[in-house]
Amino acid sequence: MKLELVHSDICGPINPTSNGGSRYFMTFTDDFSRKTWIYIMKEKSAAFANFKTFKALVEKESGCSILCLRSDRGGEYTSNEFNEYCSAEGIK
Template sequence: MMKGVMTGGSTYRLVGSVVVGGAVAEVSESDSTALWHMRMGHIGGHELNELYKTGLLGGMKNCNMDFCKFCMMRKQSKMSFKTGLHTTKGLLDYVHYDVRGPIREQSLGRSRYFVLFIDDYSKNVWVYFLRQKSEVFEKFKIWKAEVENQIGRKVKYLRSDNDTKYTDGKFVKFCEEHGIQRH
């Protein structure tokens, strides 16, 4: 153990000497095997056992290796997602929406949730703040009427993450009545 003395600014000078043989640490055999496994670049169990048999691992008593999560992660293959082709040809052809919350801090209007509507074609985003999740359907009707009047087009597809907050029977019926397909 050594002590540091600040010499100026953020510089420290170590004061003390190294104690030889004064510190003892107990290492179990499984820890020792894992340590050699890591030292050797995460060598396989068979190869590690061969080194153990020849006595090259510093007097270990056995070579039982535990599970190594880093080796498992290395063996997992990474697959990229295929790029999807969206065939949206115009505004409001495909709209994504999601509800977020509850948010820890209330807004000035005492809202703890918000709903996002995102047009896939133009990437326009509309945000509506909600006090309760149950307000989603009412906000959707307001948004739909407003945006369809401004743009002069109808919403064709509505996509959500299929959470239970979107399975309200009135919401589903409203979409069916207005020809909106849900994804």
């Protein structure tokens, strides 16, 4: 089922930086369709905002909800703010 399981990772810092100064990118891959979305970031601290943007986009487009987010459990994914948001949204 679409969005039942979404994989995410952050890569970087990348050298050289982009023309806009971005040094990282964040990926989201739907396990069912294998479709991947990429968000470019200047700092890792943008990860939570990018996840909320991604979630709103794909849930509106598909009519499905993200049920499970799988990551490497890096600090960007394990903050209290991120965990509380996922819990409130029913994401494991």
